Amino acid sequence: MTTYREAMRAAIREALQRDDRVFLLGEDVGRYGGGFAVSLGLLEEFGPSRVRDTPLSEAGFVGAGIGAALGGMRPIIEIMTVNFSLLALDQIVNNAATLLHMSGGQFNVPVVIRMTTGGGRQLAAQHSHSLEGWMAHIPGLRVLAPATVEDARGMLWTALQDPDPVLIFEHGSLYNVASDLADDAGAVDIDHAAIRRTGADVTIIAYGGTVPTALDAAEALAAESVDSEVLDLRTLRPLDDAAILTSVAKTHRAVVVDEGWRTGSLAAEICARVMESAFYDLDAPVARVCSAEVPVPYAKHLEAAALPSAERVVAAVREVVGAHV
Amino acid sequence: MTTYREAMRAAIREALQRDDRVFLLGEDVGRYGGGFAVSLGLLEEFGPSRVRDTPLSEAGFVGAGIGAALGGMRPIIEIMTVNFSLLALDQIVNNAATLLHMSGGQFNVPVVIRMTTGGGRQLAAQHSHSLEGWMAHIPGLRVLAPATVEDARGMLWTALQDPDPVLIFEHGSLYNVASDLADDAGAVDIDHAAIRRTGADVTIIAYGGTVPTALDAAEALAAESVDSEVLDLRTLRPLDDAAILTSVAKTHRAVVVDEGWRTGSLAAEICARVMESAFYDLDAPVARVCSAEVPVPYAKHLEAAALPSAERVVAAVREVVGAHV
Amino acid sequence: MITERARVAIEEDPEHARDLLRQMLRVRRFEEACVELYSATKIRGFLHVYIGEEAVATGVMSVVGPDDSVVATYREHGHALLRGIPATAIMAEMFGRVEGCCRGRGGSMHLFDRESRFFGGNAIVAGGLPLAVGLALADKMRGRDAVTVCFFGEGAVAEGEFHESMNLAALWDLPVLFCCENNLYAMGTALDRSESQTDLALKAAGYAVAAWAVDGMDVLEVESAARRAVDAIRAGSGPHFLELRTYRFRAHSMFDPERYRSKAEVEQWMGRDPVAQLKAALETADELPDDTWSKLQKDVDDEVREAIAFAEAGHLEPVDQLERFVYSDRVAPT
Amino acid sequence: MITERARVAIEEDPEHARDLLRQMLRVRRFEEACVELYSATKIRGFLHVYIGEEAVATGVMSVVGPDDSVVATYREHGHALLRGIPATAIMAEMFGRVEGCCRGRGGSMHLFDRESRFFGGNAIVAGGLPLAVGLALADKMRGRDAVTVCFFGEGAVAEGEFHESMNLAALWDLPVLFCCENNLYAMGTALDRSESQTDLALKAAGYAVAAWAVDGMDVLEVESAARRAVDAIRAGSGPHFLELRTYRFRAHSMFDPERYRSKAEVEQWMGRDPVAQLKAALETADELPDDTWSKLQKDVDDEVREAIAFAEAGHLEPVDQLERFVYSDRVAPT
């Protein structure tokens, strides 16, 4: 069994081994071993130049990573958590996402920016954001959300081959998830969504930390003979419209599970797209299970109430499936 | 005739006169008169303490404004353009929007943050963002988009009475728009959307800089005997669901015009809400006219092609109204 | 080994010295309990303790008045306690109870108190500095004779928000006391790996801010430096910066294998334990009879025990209140 | 009034001095044309001219080699021209033509050129500094003997990104030359209203970065300082910071009523026009015969005229190409 954390670490190690232009930089990625212990041991293996601790200066080191990419390197930038990425948004939005276009195609920015995202660990309002859907608003970026150990192992290398900036969001609750991983597991495609469970009655669309939630809900629903298809988006920008529409064309019903706040969520985008492209396929409006629109509270019971849960997904599916089952 | 710029200035002047806790701070609001000349003359009238020039330090002075609000003042913070607000997002999202909740209701943040938004003036990729819909994702904020001279005149005072942070987005293309303004024009409500044109066949939903576009389109459509209702959202967070749903219940068709990039736009949120609440009222899927998903290019013809236009709105309405007219 | 300053200070006001000891001990014992309660899963989330650094907040807080404002970091249990938030309310907060100082919404990293002008509790490194500048600006504009004290770690110095805040405070001549708690590490990053120039007080010169370094393990030194700075600020001489040289004895948080520093280094610093130092000084001066010390310890232990009992007995905010405090209850604006 | 350095420099290499004059004049004439073309609505958006500041970019660029990298601001026509981007391509860019150096997508504020390692053209104040740090980091990690030169205004110094970049460059000992174009104003904000401490070279000490101030109106002074700094950087002594004291003769942009400074101040600085100064020095040294000067002027005027003609004759990118360059054309990654 391999944990998501170990898979991520193996992916970084492989990248450092295979391409000497690759290096890891971020706060405490070296001696500390990473805020979430993802890079533990890599400093010893690759040295302080390629596993590069930075001071607390998110704008500075994210911008430096972008500059290094312009200079021919392939940086993996770790922002300890998505919450701190707000300090680096100018660099991400105004530079990384924009330079290629502004320069008329001359300067691409082959950088990968990884960060931990999400709530559920009682870290309260400043440490529990789920901003991956929000970031997916920005043209010029590609946004990934590995939900499985296999994707944690395989998305990084593919992302590093992308000539343009890629953000990878690792949900904090996934690091300890373990599953079997083939010895030769390696790069995976990052262009397509994946069906994690096939079903006929409803499509539950999820990504990252909400995939296990969706699968749990699907299990519970199976007991009520509701047969759910679970679609893992995997890539949040660009969205795999075909996968979404194919599934919805089959089930005629969908529920989107998204840990982002409801208003302006990625779930809203999916609703809009399904309506635009499959309006007449739908037997019910697409439903959303998102986070409550509150800064995430510390207290366990309040936090749990704020975030999507299998129970809330089950309830939403029941509503969508309605009297038809 | 009063311009939008003059109306905004009159609103700031009135606020400075009426409440000695109010002050204006931002880059070049004083001697320069404001990057868009909104505050021209106010330094002379109110002095450098209350019309306070700041160094180039968006995080610093936005955070200072938030702190001053905690300390009992009523700051109006001007961020010269929305593009620079990316540098202050940590303060806006992690502090302004969050302090009330984290403190269990003890510390509200009565701050108003104004900024110029939008494209259309050939300012290219780093100076043409429309991020107001994006910001509307954040719980704890109220987001306003005055589209008329009256609202430019009246929204500020109401916003200053709000105990919580309010962002006001002023579309750069509106500053020179002029219309009659009553001598006694003053505070306006900021809770409701406004119907700017009544119509029966389709609801065109717009806000800020796209309201004139929507009205132009409605005029053109009238010539084709399509009778459009134009709804100006005015407040982007919280959305006035009732106004949207009432209009859609009447027209059964809607087109949202939003200068934000399409994916993850406010328009997507509106689509989702209409689907959630009025699915069976709809005669056609809600359509979106948004910005093309590109960093806004400099060249005039490319920029024009990237942004919503009356022609694109007309085309979208025609599609939505379809064969029924 | 007892410093001359300690000798004199104790001689002049032994009661005050004992009170400083008591304050430090309150923080120490409270946090020791927190660590245990964390292991017992009563407290969750991130927990950052201040053990070893108590002299800093104790010395500074001793010269701060009720109209002054305080801004702190996520390592702020001590600051909150010293500022006067009841131990009960802090502990209940960490238990996630509605009786907590933030109704359970903040937790360890977000303690707030309106009454004592304690403005958090900020989990974004350097995120509190601009707020402190603004609070001081408000005081200055309102003509209030107050000081805003802002605590932050030496790790924050690398952040842009530090730079912008120092410049604004100095440019506008604001009554801010910047207290840099230099414990030599930001998580696992030693100061010399985060700053090209490690003399932090010298950095303040770049902003024309008066600054000096202080032995942060000696509460009397800290108090005296803080008094000097606060007096100068109240006299109108603008922001001041103190580099308080200290050390955290424990891990950064509950998830820290401490691979970045040696046991020997930790032990060396523990030899300068601020609580033990002041206790020894009082003993040397014959100002801490056994029964006084016992009573002091007992009072502190009682306070902590009571806090835990209070927290245990606390209630949960009803879930239907989840969305409250996102916006103000719509009464008249404050 | 001719300086000793100028006398010697001209004596040693009159051809080179004439070339510096020619380069400054190229920038001057090109931008004078831009202003006219702006009034004629051929150029749109924001236009920020460098008139008065030409000695800075000319002197610095003179010591920068082809493998070095350059990062500039939105006031960068001069830098682009001096770096070797053809005037034709720059002018076409400002006309929004596909023949422009960025195919018309960038405009005045976003000139880029891959071949000459000219990395923009950044309209976010201080936004280019972290990029420069990263470019230098890449050079260092690849073992390339190159320097990254980063231009920015004194207004940028207040931004957090300046602070973070200086620290990173120094901490990692990177080959960056920070060129602070101190023209005393950031839009309408005078330096002493943006910085609590206005000696910018001294600020660099806070990062342990070698720094000095230079007369930015004297191209020979600038060149000599830049050479000294670049040589030191190439010799491995880490980042350097130059404060180049200069002045912009024109408004900040085309929308600036210039209410924040006096005509007298502007005129006084115009008396130190870098073009006029060097021309006078060459004349004094008898190194600028009338026909040489005429020829030089004619060449420059021809270049500008050609650029305009080229831009006028340019084409528009087909609208169906709008969404190109948001992502790389999917060929093999570079």
Ligand SMILES: Cc1ncc(C[n+]2csc(CCOP(=O)(O)OP(=O)(O)O)c2C)c(N)n1
């Ligand atoms: C902006 C930001 N980046 C990263 C973090 C993660 N983090 C939490 S504490 C910490 C170290 C801070 O060190 P210092 O400022 O010295 O304070 P100390 O913990 O030593 O008291 C880091 C990196 C954060 N909270 N905020």
Ligand SMILES: Cc1ncc(C[n+]2csc(CCOP(=O)(O)OP(=O)(O)O)c2C)c(N)n1
């Ligand atoms: C982050 C940011 N804030 C504000 C602006 C608006 N702005 C453009 S130029 C400028 C002044 C910059 O002054 P300085 O850095 O001294 O450069 P100069 O224009 O004098 O060359 C300002 C405030 C901006 N472009 N970027």
Ligand SMILES: [Mg+2]
């Ligand atoms: Mg520290």
Ligand SMILES: [Mg+2]
């Ligand atoms: Mg300047």
